[in-house]
Amino acid sequence: MNLPNKLTLARIILVPVFMVTAWLRLPYADYLATAVFVVAALTDTLDGYLARRRQEITRFGKLLDPLADKLLVSAALLVLVEGGRLGAWVAMIIIGREFAVTGLRAVAAAEGIIIAASRFGKLKTVFQIIAIAALLLRDYPFRTWHIPFAGITMSLAVVFTVASGLDYFFKGRELWLPSAE
Known part of the structure; x- marks a missing residue:
């Protein structure tokens, strides 16, 4: 390996370590x-x-890498929702987008596309990581200056999450739009 x-x-092993911590x-x-x-997020980069x-790009890595990313972000979002630091609707938008895009990419791959x-996807990831870290830190040190940094970065994460999801579906429109035959 x-x-x-x-x-x-x-990164996958760090997910339960993160959750317990x-x-x-x-x-x-x-x-x-x-x-x-x-640290887990940095392993992705x-x-x-x-x-x-x-x-050294492998089929195993192509399968496991996106799964590891989704596990880490989903675990963090669940921790934040359970801790009352994030609305469930925000977590649902992010996790729902991940399921939708993963499904679309699987269908596309089966069709050879x-x-x-x-x-947008890169920006989505960056803002999700920053926002999650800020929420985990309860907006420290920004709360000292009354700057809602976590809220701002999570809002941007949601915007880029939706934009990147729409971008994927636009690029894969031939898969879901009726063909003109």
Whole structure:
């Protein structure tokens, strides 16, 4: 097993570690949970970079990498909803988009169609990670200055989540629009 795939597996293993850490009722648990989340999120950037640079892209990695991302973000959103830090409707938009796009990409792949990721998808990921980290930290240090940083970044994450989802469905429209035969 190559290093990029090991990093992806590490991200999956960090998901339950993150969840347990986030539910601890100990001093500094929020900081520890955020650190675990950020380390796990950084493995996504690192595994992709290494796989491309070393030309070690595998079918296993192509399957596991997006699954690991969805598990991490979904786990974090569930922790935030359960902790009363995020509305369930926000989590549902993000998780629902992930299911919809994964389904679309699976159908496209079965038809031999590749739907390339867009800039919106990258922005979605960046803002989701930043917003989740800010919410885990209860908006520290921004709350000191009364700046709703977590709310702003989560709003942008939702906008880019919806935009990237629409972009995927637009790019794959030949799969779901009736054909003119």
